[in-house]
Amino acid sequence: MAKNKKNTNHPNEEPIKQSSQQQPEQQTHDEVVEIREVEEKVPSPEEVVQEAEAHAQAQADKIAALEAEVAELKDKYVRLYADFDNFRKRTNKEKSEFLQQANAQLLKDLLPIVDDFERALQVMQQTESNDKTKEGIELIYKKLMRTLEKYGVKPLETPAGTDFNADLHEAITQAPAPNEELKGKIIDTIEKGYYLHDKVLRFAKVVVGS
Numbered sequence: 376m377a378k379n380k381k382n383t384n385h386p387n388e389e390p391i392k393q394s395s396q397q398q399p400e401q402q403t404h405d406e407v408v409e410i411r412e413v414e415e416k417v418p419s420p421e422e423v424v425q426e427a428e429a430h431a432q433a434q435a436d437k438i439a440a441l442e443a444e445v446a447e448l449k450d451k452y453v454r455l456y457a458d459f460d461n462f463r464k465r466t467n468k469e470k471s472e473f474l475q476q477a478n479a480q481l482l483k484d485l486l487p488i489v490d491d492f493e494r495a496l497q498v499m500q501q502t503e504s505n506d507k508t509k510e511g512i513e514l515i516y517k518k519l520m521r522t523l524e525k526y527g528v529k530p531l532e533t534p535a536g537t538d539f540n541a542d543l544h545e546a547i548t549q550a551p552a553p554n555e556e557l558k559g560k561i562i563d564t565i566e567k568g569y570y571l572h573d574k575v576l577r578f579a580k581v582v583v584g585s
Contacts, residue, residue, distance in 0.1 A: 475527075479571055482528050486569060486577055489523070492516040493567075531568035533579045537561045543568065545578040552584030560584055 568579025
């Protein structure tokens with residue numbers, strides 16, 4: 376009976392021993408495979424340098440593209456600002472010219488009143504008139520002239536002997552010149568001319584020597 380038990384247990388013991396012997400061999404093989412895989416994944420120095428250069432070139436290209444875009448946007452901004460500045464200047468100039476033209480007609484209509492004041496003062500100087508009346512008229516005349524000057528109106532002076540200029544003067548008639556030097560020149564002013572800033576508001580009506 377003892378022999379039968381011995382024979383029954385013996386065959387089961389051998390496979391267990393074989394299994395325990397195979398495990399270390401399998402682990403060693405797996406470790407070798409992993410090492411080889413790791414070695415295969417590690418890049419060479421040349422590959423590292425090439426990859427770094429490629430990355431640097433890509434970054435440089437990206438920076439260059441961004442700089443070009445910034446330069447283009449800056450150029451568009453400068454052009455847009457210049458256009459806006461020109462538009463602003465043109466608008467201000469047109470507005471100023473419009474206001475000047477609108478005021479010009481009103482100021483021109485006031486000039487005959489100035490002429491009447493000047494004629495009245497001349498008559499008062501030639502005749503015996505009330506000093507207070509004369510003084511009052513002079514005050515009103517001076518106040519009116521100061522108001523006109525504030526808006527850019529100033530007289531166009533044409534004393535005798537001034538050269539005739541068709542851009543400033545209107546010849547009403549010709550008269551014999553008192554002397555040779557006054558021929559072709561202004562010898563008398565019938566109606567005073569006026570400037571509005573640098574433009575003629577009313578031409579001076581004059582007599583030219585012949």
